[in-house]
Amino acid sequence: MKFKTLAFSALIGLGLAAPAVAADEPAKTVVFRFADQGDALSMDPHSLNESLQLAFDGNIYEPLVQLDRNLKIVPALATDWKQTAPTVWRFNLRRNVTFHDGTPFTADDVIFSYNRARGEGSDIRTYVGKVKEIKKIDDYTLDFITDGPYPILPNVFTRWYIMSKKWCTENRAEKPVDKRKGIENTASFKANGTGPFRLKSRDPGTLTVLVRNLNYWGKIDGNVEEVDFTPIGNAATRVAALISGEIDMMEPVPQQDIARINATPGLQVLQGPELRTIFLGMDQKRDELLFSNIKGKNPFKDKRVRQAFYEAIDIEAIKAKVMRGASTPSALMIAPGVHGFDASLNKRLPYDPEAAKKLLADAGYPNGFEVSMNCPNDRYVNDAEICQAVASMLARVNVKIDLVAESKATYFPKILSRNTSFYMLGWTPSTIDAHDALYSLVASPGDGGQGQFNLGAYSNPKVDELISRIQSETDDAKRSAMISEAMKIHEDDIGHIPLHQQALAWGMKKSVSLVQLPTNDLFFKWVVLH
């Protein structure tokens, strides 16, 4: 017994010693240590549509077309594309590309990945467009045949990444597992992409290590050879880690610490506008709310109630106090900078608690009512604080909020299965086009990705019709007019309560140079450590 224990600890000792030695030897490795407030929840690029996960996985996997530093569409695994007929898009694929395990990349992988991204368990159906059929012309040429004319198809193709058919089949990861059901498979922990970095090790919630892909088909601008990604949930700890030099970069910097970091020698905060819009959603579908004291009817079906909620929120106070000035109050579901943004519509209803009380009384709730509110506490800038502020503002119009604030690991599975009455969400249109926000957030939930993130199931047939026309309209002026019209109807209906666009704040060493995209994506291929 004693001997066994000894032998066992000796084994452990050896195991521990080996990597320690290996880590000491190549002292020249350029390691970029990066911390975020949460983890990329899965390595499977199709399993959850969340910016951090898609951005992180986007270093390992690649789409057919991608966005460059200026958010312009550039070739990735497709070299060029054109419309050969109104309903046919032809993509020519890049040759001589291999996956990290050495398997060559071909058209079969694209077809496989497309079906995987569109199929059961996928959370990114909203990015696959409406494709009737994919025709394989040869190993490096594909035709995507759409139902109707679909001029923006390449734009929506930036967010479904290509996986290896062979690897997925061998690892029995043919289908993305539904994060909402809490299931995981091999692809959740391992990865095999074509991207500039490959996954070296993965310890969920603790440390994920990427190393540079030496066989990458393109040129990598940065000099990073290894990326150590650590989620640090506590904001103060994250700041401390940066100040102590334990990490090279972290985001988001809590607003209260921006001055502190800028004043520290060798550190800086890179601030910029973010395209993400934070909003509140309300269940407008069920006949009775899941979490409320009103039985037999759903108060949110009444526009007056939604308007009362809207007018009870003092967005300027949230901006001044909770966000310390670093937010742009918004009346629209998209940010300035997103294609289709119409400044003339960006006018919020006034903050007016008296009017809100009156609206509630008119709607039949003179004494208010109770409803639960779901909120993340580690996803958006000051998310739980915003929800608390909203809860106390609503309390002043007699609406009692039972606030449930929790980590995104439990929050997203809950609200994405529509298990909520009143919730907070943030959205960045990944195509940088209003259509994405309309299609994912505003359209009635329908087939495939339509309305997949319209969690309160706001529904207006007029808007739905406009959205499908926006999808196939090629004339930009007409298209913009339709976008504005749809936005206007949604705004008048108070389908959601937009709050604001938060500002990006990345804290980093001055010796780090990188590209800050307004989508809050960080691509390690652009990171240079001096």
Next chain:
Amino acid sequence: MALAMNDATAPVPRGRLYRLWDSDFGYQFRRSPVAIVASVVLLVWLIAAVGAPWLAPHNTLDLATLDLIDARLPPAWLEGGDHRYLLGTDEQGRDMLSAIMFGTRISLLIGGVAVILSMLIGVILGLASGYVGGRVDAFIMRLADVQLSFPAILIALLVNGVLRVLMPRNASETLAFVVLVAAITASGWVQYARTVRGSTLVEKGRDYVLAARVIGSGRLAILFRHVLPNVIGPVLILATVQIATAIITEATLSFLGVGAPPTRPSLGTLIDNGNKYLYSGEWWITVFPGLALVMLVLSVNLLGDWLRDALNPKLQ
């Protein structure tokens, strides 16, 4: 000492409190300044916590009274402070003093109930385990081993998951209380059981136990009248330490979203909240609740320490 306690709890004509004051126990208390200060502090805390709805300057549980404009004001004596908020306000405009009073109330309630429950369970199982021995002992101790391998957080998530399904949908505030108490109790009883079992093993071989057996006392009588008073000392010490642990566990769970909602912050939630503002110079948001917790835990611990000495016949 055990005898004195028994006397004090027996009905007597001159009033229990007087008898307690006049007893050995009372004498020792009067002679210990530490015990007196600690119990005064604790008493003040208890009054402040229990009386919060009447004594606190603001009712921080009533969200309608919070104003974001008042957020993050420094304590009244500093520049920019507001005389309405003696200890300043937090990021939601809550008066810190009132928030601490209401928070202590929640923390003490959860900590107290959880500790009492786990003590009850732990002591009974420990006594049974130590005194009966054999299979019962093996079973209870293996159960304890299994229990030790689950951290409180895991149990809380489990309890939370199960209860959310069973309970009505709109009861998350009551539910939070039940979940927290159940989780802390479930992870806390083991230590009591272990401690009591150890002491019981020692005590059961003592002459007085044999004597009690010889005169024909029943098992339960021996356990609770003779063994228990002699093993309870360490348990009380443990309980005082556990109250602190319980408050901290509660704070952790609240952060994870299974505990107290952020709109009804407990002491732990307040500290956790303010922690974020330490680097930015808004120290009062976390320092005051932190001090409150320190004072609370310290006075309970000092009292427990004194109790250990007072209850130990060998030290007299």
